Amino acid sequence: MEAYIAKYGYIGIFAGTFFEGETTVLLGGIFSKLGYMNIEKVILWAFLGTFAGDCTFFSIGRIFGKNIIERYEFLRSKVPLANKIIKKYGNFIIFIVRFLVGIRAIVLLLIGCTNVKLSKFLLFNVINSALWSILVSATGYVFGNVVYVFVSDIRKYEEYTIPAILIGVTILIMIYRHIVKEREKSYGD
Numbered sequence: 001m002e003a004y005i006a007k008y009g010y011i012g013i014f015a016g017t018f019f020e021g022e023t024t025v026l027l028g029g030i031f032s033k034l035g036y037m038n039i040e041k042v043i044l045w046a047f048l049g050t051f052a053g054d055c056t057f058f059s060i061g062r063i064f065g066k067n068i069i070e071r072y073e074f075l076r077s078k079v080p081l082a083n084k085i086i087k088k089y090g091n092f093i094i095f096i097v098r099f100l101v102g103i104r105a106i107v108l109l110l111i112g113c114t115n116v117k118l119s120k121f122l123l124f125n126v127i128n129s130a131l132w133s134i135l136v137s138a139t140g141y142v143f144g145n146v147v148y149v150f151v152s153d154i155r156k157y158e159e160y161t162i163p164a165i166l167i168g169v170t171i172l173i174m175i176y177r178h179i180v181k182e183r184e185k186s187y188g189d
Helices: 002-017 022-033 038-062 066-070 073-089 092-099 104-113 120-152 154-188
Strands: none
Touching: 002 022, 002 038, 022 038, 022 120, 038 066, 038 092, 038 104, 038 120, 066 073, 066 092, 066 104, 073 092, 073 104, 092 104, 092 120
């Protein structure tokens, strides 16, 4: 298991953060604490994936505009909420977009459709990608401390603890996303 995580873990973090990424970065932080990965590399790959993904969605919005949003129902359904958020928070939304779980891509597409200057977007995106990568990785790393305390010789029990960690973090993310969806419904009404 250790060799697999060491070989593919950073690629997984990059790919996961390109789209959403909370789960992959949290796991990267946990695995760093347990000695399977390096926390600085987790943060770096999380930053690179996050930055690349955000720039990609912004560019798609810039190039293809609203045509792509109109083409897909799941994107159209998020537009009213995203528009309310952009209208309410203005340019600040560019900074906090990385912290919006579940609607990040549509907000980035919409921001790309606006007249926001590329230089402003890139500046805010570098800052929020770095901050997000550090915070989420550190959260996983701290959670790794809890796991480490409960299991004194983690390598002896890794066939049980790693799946348990994966399942536990996934369940927590699913609960969090459910709460966010419920808030979206109440905010959208």
